[in-house]
Amino acid sequence: MIALITGGANGIGAAVARRLAADGAKIVIADVDDAAGRPLAAEIGGAYVRCDVSSLPDNEAAVAAAVTAYGGLDLAFLNAGVTSGCGLGEDFDLARYRRAMGVNLDGVVFGAHAALPALTRSRGTIVATASMAGVVGVPADPIYAANKHAVVGLVRSLAEQLAPAGVRVQGLCPSFADTAILGEHRELLSELGFPILPVSEVVEAFLRLLEGDGTGECWFVIPGRESQPFVFRRAPGPR
Numbered sequence: 001m002i003a004l005i006t007g008g009a010n011g012i013g014a015a016v017a018r019r020l021a022a023d024g025a026k027i028v029i030a031d032v033d034d035a036a037g038r039p040l041a042a043e044i045g046g047a048y049v050r051c052d053v054s055s056l057p058d059n060e061a062a063v064a065a066a067v068t069a070y071g072g073l074d075l076a077f078l079n080a081g082v083t084s085g086c087g088l089g090e091d092f093d094l095a096r097y098r099r100a101m102g103v104n105l106d107g108v109v110f111g112a113h114a115a116l117p118a119l120t121r122s123r124g125t126i127v128a129t130a131s132m133a134g135v136v137g138v139p140a141d142p143i144y145a146a147n148k149h150a151v152v153g154l155v156r157s158l159a160e161q162l163a164p165a166g167v168r169v170q171g172l173c174p175s176f177a178d179t180a181i182l183g184e185h186r187e188l189l190s191e192l193g194f195p196i197l198p199v200s201e202v203v204e205a206f207l208r209l210l211e212g213d214g215t216g217e218c219w220f221v222i223p224g225r226e227s228q229p230f231v232f233r234r235a236p237g238p239r
Helices: 011-022 034-044 056-070 094-122 142-165 185-192 199-211
Strands: 002-006 026-031 047-050 075-078 125-129 168-174 218-221
Touching: 002 011, 002 056, 002 094, 011 026, 011 034, 011 199, 026 034, 026 056, 034 047, 047 056, 056 094, 075 094, 094 125, 094 142, 125 142, 125 199, 142 168, 142 218, 168 199, 199 218
Parallel strands: 002 026, 002 075, 026 047, 075 125, 125 168, 168 218
Antiparallel strands: none
């Protein structure tokens, strides 16, 4: 397997990179964190490319790096993500809003667009990291919920479109995982007694959805529950 992992220098991306590499996959880590990404790539015998996922040319360059280094691409794990850091009231900040939408939504759209030619040739797979924030409301960060809901909608819609080409599209929807993205929310979650998800459980869910044959699924990963595709209710049709 040849895999491209965006946001692969840390957290869930890094853990998946290590696991796939241990199973023999060739990994290209794409990130803006050179200090963490380069040594990780060296550790797992992979390649590193600096990639701002909010830039279409950077995504295209990352895919090209994988194809050049290893001859193709089987998996695009579009995982990079950030919180917004602002709301819609007096704390609204246009630059923070653009950054959150650029990384969390554009990063998936641009990554999928850039990877599609190579994945069509290999009949490969796209996995996008959404969040439980993509299926429930998040009053603490409505902008984050908005872009993650968009990722869920993209996964469900794109999967049907790409099925005839043999390309699968899956979504990964973890709860609050033990990564740096928790930031200041970590202490609050601890005070509330809300369990934080070990990254290892997210990796196991990722492997299960990857090994299956489904497409257009959004797998929830929640402490104390067996991960599986979230069941969406059918919308009411016209009378």
